[in-house]
Amino acid sequence: MAPLFSAPSARRGMNLGNALDAPADAAHALAPRERYLDAIRDAGFDTVRLPVAWSAHAAPTAPYTVRRAFAERVDRAVDAALARGLTTIVNVHHYHELHEDPEAHAERFLALWRQIAPRYADRDPALLHFELLNEPRAALTPERWNVLLARALAVVRESNPDRTVLVGPAEMNDLRALPRLELPDDDHLTATIHYYAPFPFTHQGAHWVEGSAPWLGTSWGADADRGDADRVAAERAAVSDDLAEAAAWAKAHGVPLFLGEFGAYERADLDSRARWTAHVRREAERLGIGWAYWEFGTDFGAFDPATDTWREPLRRALVPDGR
Template identity: 60%
Template sequence: MRDLTAHQLNQRLGKGINFGNALDAAAGALRLTEAYFDAVRAAGFDTVRLPVRWSGHAAERAPYTIDGGFLDRVDWAVDGAMARGLNVVLNVHHYDELQADPDGHAARFLGLWEQIAARYAARPDRLYLELLNEPHGALVPRRWNALLADALAIVRDANPGRAVIVGTARANDIDALPDLRLPDDDRLIVTVHYYAPFEFTHQGATWLPDTERWLGTSWGTGADRAAVVSDLDAAARWAAAHDRPLFVGEFGAYSKADPPSRLRWVEFVRTQAERRAMSWAHWDFATDFGVYDPERDAWRTPLLRALIDP
């Protein structure tokens, strides 16, 4: 694992896709199949990001044992992706209780990481561990900086050389990068998520209030493009100043955006990230943001082409 620098490990992530609404969701969610891994590899993606809601499958009391059957499901997904030569980013996702009450759940969060880190310690270095998806709420920067250092120390006990991915507070917002304080560790990749402008990317989103008023928002003017450039330039400046590689772990636009605007936004964000040596993972594979239609068992080809050059 020491043969590659953090920057090289980040470049290896390359072009990624999130398998959202699968291992991070309840019943009725996307059911992963072998065919999905084959399709992702054949399309030209390098990486699968696996969001996992470990907190929904673990005991409430120490040692916070994770359900064995659920662990087997995660193993199957990790190994299925890696068997096809894909990198895997494995994270802790949707730990809502931790976001609301860090002090009350910090010990459980660390207990989960003790188990995850030990279980996957023998996997090849194409497995990357991401400490927590979108820290926010009561996990303000000061509190998150302290907790991430504790979690990283636990991961390092079992995985001294593995690439670890760490995001900013305020839900991995680029503007929160200046508040991020990282331990002295040369195997870290910093992740940000990008959904700006939110009124465009989340117009009509059913899980958020009052988003119907944004319906009809288009994207693609010179000012629209300049705003993306400004945001990613700010992230790139921070990365250069701190000598940290950047992974855009999520970006995408909801399906209710008009298709031409959606394609323009996705392609522009993707290409601008690549120009700044940022790896990326689109959100996501097969939800309402998805590039794949599970009902037709087929790619949404225009959106795929916005991500993967033919």
Template identity: 60%
Template sequence: MNRWLGRGINFGNALDALGGGSELPLDERYFDEVARAGIDTVRLPVRWSAHAEPAPPYAIDPAFFQRVDAGVRAALDRDLNVVVNVHHYHELCAAPDEHLPRFLALWQQIASHYADHCGRLCFELLNEPRGQLTAARWNAVLAQALAVVRDSNPERTVIIGSADMNDPGALPALAVPDDDHLIATVHYYAPFEFTHQGAGWVEGAEGWLGRMWGEPADENAVRDDLAEVAAWGRQQRLPLFIGEFGAFSRADMVSRARWTTFVRAEAERLGMSWAYWEFGTDFGAFDLQRSAWREPLRRALLG
């Protein structure tokens, strides 16, 4: 399945939108663009927690389920793989004990709802665990959530990541369950001062504007980071998926394209699948206003 995931892209800021920023309309023509470009996989970040009851049985709004279904169907109809996750469940990260029953109930509904879908649909348990979801706590929560999924989807590919926001350096603390249908994920945004320069939600990011990327030392740093990830995967006998990587739109385009090309090429050299963050908003490889790919980023991703 990891080979099938291949080259992917995130449809971020659509079903996971927090409001107050750029949002991606989940339009079927964007799935057409992705398929025509030669991309294999769409990762659909979904903020289920904003569309479910706060008290038992924590039912997910049927109308929202229909929106997610439309995205899943649009991808599968075009022979794209699709990754559906739980995204932006910040309350779980802040208060795991309080929100664990709700988190498990969300996965029981999601897994049951998609149990009959083909194997090109994958589940990702939680995007970027953080805060009070420390490594030890997250390992326990992950195991419980996986067990819930396995009740209705015994052979579905499930993607798991470490605490500390899926940072590659946190992989050694991830307790990998005994399961034959797992893929591990990391998110890669290094160096952060380059990839997030000018990002309004990051304190101090305005001071990073103008940072370039592309010197031999820059390449060596990426090479070393991803080599460590690959070594961990070999040790665990677990395939690897870089579920997010990208550089914010205020960075110099030449440097963005160099960085994207290098990360993508190293990931592929090491046998990792990947999904660029993201399609058409703040990091976007596609210009929604022009209805066209940003050619330096398209080339960086696909050659």
């Protein structure tokens, strides 16, 4: 299959999550420090995805102005990443109100992009990409999202005619929602998906997932004895088949595909996390899909900020050759 990378430079990425998308007082908030960008680049990643909670820092009434101090904080992170040669993806993240009441928040969402897009219009379009919205869901159904994404893309194109824009399907960017995604006719679009299957493995013990406690202890990809060989093969085949399905959709629609998030929560055992991560990464690369791991340094983290070191099993799973 021909490569589907969204750009020659956007192949192996890291999400700097729980930073610009987290409340300032959140226990798990991570400051987007420049040394973290150095660590990402030096480990062999070429891309950083910057989730940004613009809506949490914008006025509730028209013209919905984003607070200057926050916008400048995002500027610093964007420019620091670009200065290191990292392809950088900026999105609108955690706009929960839009998901729950799209009619009430559609104009505010468009107003955010009327501020974001011109702000970065002079940045290199080969290195800075936009992602319209993280994980549309709930009342923002596929039908409603298809209409709104076309309006948002038109806003972006007023100031950024050639910039790569990532668009994912509704239902939280799930690959099985791709058939209901309608992309406008645009030569600079990339489809994006998220992948966290099997969910009882990747989210075992996650405090925000109701009923996840009984999943604790779920392993993945381990051969305890010969009797497990069929199970392990089935686990691997399920992941491979899922990603192949997404790649086939992208090929049929003539668009690049980017795996914007995949990862396993910290309460899974590290060996299983590394095996699963390595398999997802290998299959994505085999299919020509660029990717970004979720996430750098908090509860899914491949990096330990307390020691300023990589969790080596995860680092090797993602960039085994360091290049």
